[in-house]
Amino acid sequence: MDAASSGNHRPPAEAAPTQASLKILIVDDTLVNLRPLEVLVSRLGHVPLLARDGMEALAVYEREAPDLVIMDILMPRLDGVSAVREIRARWPDRWTPIILFSALDGMRDITAGLAAGADDYLVKPASAALVRAKISSHARQWALQRKVRAYADELASWRAEAEAQNRLGAHVMARLTDAEGLRDAMVRHFNLPADTFSGDLLCAARAPGDVLNVMLADATGHGLAAALTAMPLTQAFYSMTEKGFPLSSIVEELNRKLKRLLPADRFVAATLAAVDVRNQTVEVWNGGNPDALFVTYGGDVRARWTSAHPPLGILPEALFSAETEMVVFHEPGNLLLCSDGLVEAEDAQGTWLGLDGVLRLLGLAGDGDRLRCLAHGVEARLDGRPRRDDISCMMVSVPIERRELPRLAAPAAVYHGDVAEWRMELSYGAKELRYLDVVPSVLGLLTQLQAVKPHQSALFLIVSELFNNALDHGLLGLDSATKSWIGGYEIYMQQRAERLARLGAGKIDLAFRLHADEARAALDIQVIDSGPGFDYVALNAADALADTRRSHGRGIALVRNLCSQVVYSGSGNRVWVRYLL
Numbered sequence: 001m002d003a004a005s006s007g008n009h010r011p012p013a014e015a016a017p018t019q020a021s022l023k024i025l026i027v028d029d030t031l032v033n034l035r036p037l038e039v040l041v042s043r044l045g046h047v048p049l050l051a052r053d054g055m056e057a058l059a060v061y062e063r064e065a066p067d068l069v070i071m072d073i074l075m076p077r078l079d080g081v082s083a084v085r086e087i088r089a090r091w092p093d094r095w096t097p098i099i100l101f102s103a104l105d106g107m108r109d110i111t112a113g114l115a116a117g118a119d120d121y122l123v124k125p126a127s128a129a130l131v132r133a134k135i136s137s138h139a140r141q142w143a144l145q146r147k148v149r150a151y152a153d154e155l156a157s158w159r160a161e162a163e164a165q166n167r168l169g170a171h172v173m174a175r176l177t178d179a180e181g182l183r184d185a186m187v188r189h190f191n192l193p194a195d196t197f198s199g200d201l202l203c204a205a206r207a208p209g210d211v212l213n214v215m216l217a218d219a220t221g222h223g224l225a226a227a228l229t230a231m232p233l234t235q236a237f238y239s240m241t242e243k244g245f246p247l248s249s250i251v252e253e254l255n256r257k258l259k260r261l262l263p264a265d266r267f268v269a270a271t272l273a274a275v276d277v278r279n280q281t282v283e284v285w286n287g288g289n290p291d292a293l294f295v296t297y298g299g300d301v302r303a304r305w306t307s308a309h310p311p312l313g314i315l316p317e318a319l320f321s322a323e324t325e326m327v328v329f330h331e332p333g334n335l336l337l338c339s340d341g342l343v344e345a346e347d348a349q350g351t352w353l354g355l356d357g358v359l360r361l362l363g364l365a366g367d368g369d370r371l372r373c374l375a376h377g378v379e380a381r382l383d384g385r386p387r388r389d390d391i392s393c394m395m396v397s398v399p400i401e402r403r404e405l406p407r408l409a410a411p412a413a414v415y416h417g418d419v420a421e422w423r424m425e426l427s428y429g430a431k432e433l434r435y436l437d438v439v440p441s442v443l444g445l446l447t448q449l450q451a452v453k454p455h456q457s458a459l460f461l462i463v464s465e466l467f468n469n470a471l472d473h474g475l476l477g478l479d480s481a482t483k484s485w486i487g488g489y490e491i492y493m494q495q496r497a498e499r500l501a502r503l504g505a506g507k508i509d510l511a512f513r514l515h516a517d518e519a520r521a522a523l524d525i526q527v528i529d530s531g532p533g534f535d536y537v538a539l540n541a542a543d544a545l546a547d548t549r550r551s552h553g554r555g556i557a558l559v560r561n562l563c564s565q566v567v568y569s570g571s572g573n574r575v576w577v578r579y580l581l
Contacts, residue, residue: 022139025049025066027057027083028101029075033124037070037101040128044135054078054086061087066096067142068135073102073113081116088117095145097138101126181205181238186212186275186398188371192341192378192391199226200339200392201233205241208443208460210278213241213250214396217270217312218289218339222390229266232257233312237272244440244460247274248322251285251312255320258313267313271305271337274324275396281489282335282398283326287311290343291355294398296333299363303327328489334370335396336362341389347381358393371395419451419521419581422514430503433471439464442510449514451521451581458562459523459579465555466527466575467508472496474531474573475506506530521581522564526574533571 024041028034029052041048049064051057053075061069069087073080084098099120100113110121122134181204182189189202199219206212215237219229233254240250251272258268269288276283282303284292288311294303305325338358345353353361358374365373371393378391424445428438443460447453472478476499482492511526560566563577 022046022067022142023049023064024068024070024135025051025057025060025064026070027051027054027075027080028072029053030072033072036128037131040131041135044132044139046135046139054080054083057083058086058090061091061096065094068138069096069098070101070135071098071118073100073104073109081113081118084113084118085116095149097141099134099138101131181212181214184212186396187214187394188397189394190371190375190392192375192387193222194341194387194390195223197222197224197227198390198392199223199230200341200390201227201230202392202394203234203237204394204396205238207241207274208244208457209276209464210457212275212277212396213237213247213272214275214335214337214394215270215272216289216337216339216392216394217268218341218390218392219268220266226390229258229262230268232261233268233270240440243444244464245437247272247283247285247324249437249440251287251322251324252317252320255312255315255322256317259316262313267311269307269311269340273335273337273396275335275398277399279328279489280330280400281326281328283324285309285322285324290338290340293336293355293359294327294329294333295336295359295362296331299359301359302329302331302333326490326493328487329398330400332400333398335398336393337396338393339390341387341391342378342393344389345378345381345391346385346388348383348385353378353381419514419516421516422449422512424512426510427507428510429507430475430505433475433506433508434500434503438508438510439467442467442512446512446523451514452523455523455579455581462559462562462577462579463510463525465559466525466577467510469555469575470508470527470529470531470573471500473534474529475503475508476500477531517578517580523579523581524576525579526576528570528574531573533573 024046026034026037026041026048027050028037034050034052038048038050046068049060049066051060055077057069057071058078060066071080071083075083078086080100080102084100087096087098097119098117099122100118101122101124102109102113103124104110105123113121120134120138122131181187182202184204184206187204191198191200191202193200199222201215201217201219203215203217204212215233217230217233219226221229236253236257237250240253245253251270254270254272267288271284271286271289271292273285273292274283275281282294284305286292286305286307287309288307291307292305293301295301308323308325309321336358342358343352343354347353361374361377362370364377374393426442428436432438439460442463443456446459446463447456452459473480476496478492478496478499480492482488482495485491507530509526509528511524513524515522515524556566559577563579565576565578567576568574569576
């Protein structure tokens with residue numbers, strides 16, 4: 001082969017590399033050492049970068065960010081060991097293997113080089129095969145490191161995205177759960193999540209009749225999945241409470257919604273309660289949660305509602321029971337609801353707190369803040385150990401309160417807008433009365449009218465009293481005097497449920513007329529039942545009518561105070577009232 005042809009000849013590349021092409025920085029002040037390494041690197045399919053001393057190596061390293069460095073030690077201006085030390089100091093977070101390639105073969109030189117930050121050491125002269133093997137080995141390590149970096153970057157991206165989603169989820173869930181009802185003067189609560197999100201959901205809201213509805217729900221597991229499981233309950237709870245649906249209907253709707261939305265392995269334990277201070281009753285539905293307790297201010301447990309139902313979202317509608325338990329309270333106290341995370345809170349020995357422990361912690365507060373004392377006691381019990389489950393508790397203060405009957409609105413509240421006459425007539429037979437929630441449905445229609453909507457609460461009281469009188473006394477033949485017996489309210493409600501279930505005949509007609517009465521907006525309401533009626537003349541003359549201390553008979557007095565006119569007619573099974581807007 002002549003000189004000309006050899007000058008244009010490029011040596012054939014060795015076996016195709018299995019790794020990606022690397023940028024390899026070769027640092028040596030001697031050209032006779034530099035060139036063979038340059039050729040070898042090129043033949044292996046990599047890109048050689050050249051530097052003649054340590055100072056030049058630093059500049060190339062900063063500019064090109066090589067993937068591998070092969071460094072001589074004895075060089076002018078800046079030796080190899082110092083250059084390695086400088087690279088590691090300037091770019092501590094950049095992973096780049098460095099091979100020291102030097103004629104110095106003493107153990108002290110080798111250890112000094114490795115101590116400075118080099119990853120490998122080759123002694124000159126070294127065979128091409130050994131140098132090639134070293135480069136290929138580090139190339140494989142670089143490829144693995146690149147995969148690790150890619151995985152780390154991907155994990156960092158996922159983490160950033162998860163944190164962004166967590167922030168969004170926390171914002172949305174805070175807006176969904178931060179209801180005005182939870183700031184009610186009667187309600188105290190705490191929720192200690194085991195994760196970023198709590199699977200325990202606490203809700204409270206006032207119904208139109210001033211009944212306080214509360215719910216403590218505990219979804220399967222904890223964290224975001226549990227929180228998402230419980231979220232569908234909020235809208236139905238608040239919407240149905242606002243419209244005045246009874247507790248049993250709310251529970252039925254919650255179970256129906258969860259059964260439709262959740263997979264088979266997901267469900268929500270829940271306790272719902274309705275506290276009616278005016279009638280001195282507490283009504284509870286408990287499905288899968290620890291016992292709900294009514295505890296007097298002295299610390300005595302006066303009522304206990306055990307879990308009588310499976311959690312929400314398990315049973316289909318045909319098998320589900322929304323039957324509630326109601327008690328009448330005769331002394332003030334606190335209604336206590338909690339999730340199983342509270343009673344299962346463990347001490348260092350693994351012993352559960354239990355309901356007895358909850359009551360003991362409440363008792364330690366004396367006349368102080370009992371709920372805060374309970375929360376501090378739980379935190380002390382855990383003593384910094386991670387929570388195994390979400391821990392939540394709600395305490396509802398239940399006072400003995402004899403309120404004055406509501407009076408007519410002051411003149412400043414009179415509606416002055418133009419009122420076009422509007423009428424609505426409804427009739428409900430025995431079949432519909434057995435399963436329909438008539439009053440919330442009727443109020444839903446009425447309160448769509450602009451003039452009527454601000455009066456939803458008062459109208460709920462009026463319509464519910466008139467309708468319930470027609471149903472309970474007109475069609476079911478119940479006697480309100482039963483409520484005055486010991487345990488009479490529970491007996492009365494049981495009789496009501498039994499008789500309503502057997503109701504086979506009868507009807508109730510309702511009529512509504514919105515109109516102007518002497519330049520004032522008025523709503524006339526008429527309720528007619530097919531029952532035998534009663535002696536309304538004698539009732540009007542009875543002094544007991546205005547006695548607000550009685551356990552029954554106050555409904556008509558309430559209606560009279562809210563309405564400008566109340567007129568009974570027929571056999572007493574027809575009542576007409578006028579409410580001024």
